[in-house]
């Protein structure tokens with residue numbers, strides 16, 4: 001098979017091919033172009049290959065000299081090809097290294113910091129108001145004995161007041177068969193636990209989670225927090241209760257708040273009260289206010305003087321010691337303070353809600 005373009009190979013022709021091939025190669029900047037170049041000169045139908053193939057048409061002497069030249073040209077082009085490929089690769093590497101260089105002058109990306117849950121924040125705020133007044137903070141079990149949740153608080157079995165606390169019972173047999181286990185319905189059992197474990201004077205607040213067997217709605221959750229308070233000692237009076245809770249309400253809701261106590265019933269206090277603050281939304285005006293539902297007052301906690309029967313049950317001398325106790329719902333207080341309209345927001349884990357605090 002003879003190539004259509006085949007010319008008789010001469011030294012000059014070979015030199016020409018080598019020169020133009022080299023010049024062309026030196027201008028190539030990418031590997032695809034270099035490969036095209038290789039095919040067009042050194043490939044099966046490449047210019048130089050064709051010349052080499054045509055050597056057979058020459059006589060023996062010519063074939064020897066021209067053949068040597070042609071082979072030399074072939075080797076040279078192959079060497080140059082290799083060099084060019086290396087050069088292009090190195091250039092690409094340098095380029096990418098300089099483009100991807102770490103720029104230490106760029107501003108850093110802020111790392112996303114978490115934050116405390118709004119309930120945790122308000123619980124801490126409430127506790128520190130009492131810590132500032134000399135109270136300590138203690139915590140207790142969420143899974144509790146009926147004994148502490150009810151009996152020790154003057155709420156015996158069958159007492160109608162148990163209906164105030166719809167209870168989630170825990171399926172566990174007390175070995176003595178005497179008492180049942182439950183999820184505490186309030187933090188008040190810690191009153192008895194603290195008094196049993198120490199002598200007066202006592203000043204503690206107890207933050208913690210409580211559970212009730214209740215349908216949820218905008219103002220009720222089946223789990224929620226409470227902060228309990230207890231002060232027991234000699235000569236503690238209702239005036240101390242009022243003074244302490246005034247101070248607390250002013251710290252949390254502002255100095256200008258008015259405070260109202262009304263009689264209320266809890267089996268473990270006597271007398272028992274609930275405490276309200278004048279509505280900060282309508283400044284106590286009432287009429288048409290959504291926050292206080294027209295009354296001008298917002299109830300924020302239950303309280304009272306520790307019942308003598310409770311003091312007796314923990315082995316205190318009821319003639320020597322008196323005390324006061326109170327209990328409040330932090331979520332409720334946060335709702336009032338920040339105008340949150342649904343308690344279920346606290347546990348829905350919706351970041352749009354949580355990020356606001």
Ligand code: PHE
Nearest residue numbers: 186188266302303325326327
């Ligand atoms: N434990 C009561 C409740 O859950 C609140 C309370 C605590 C009332 C202490 C008086 C004294 O409703």
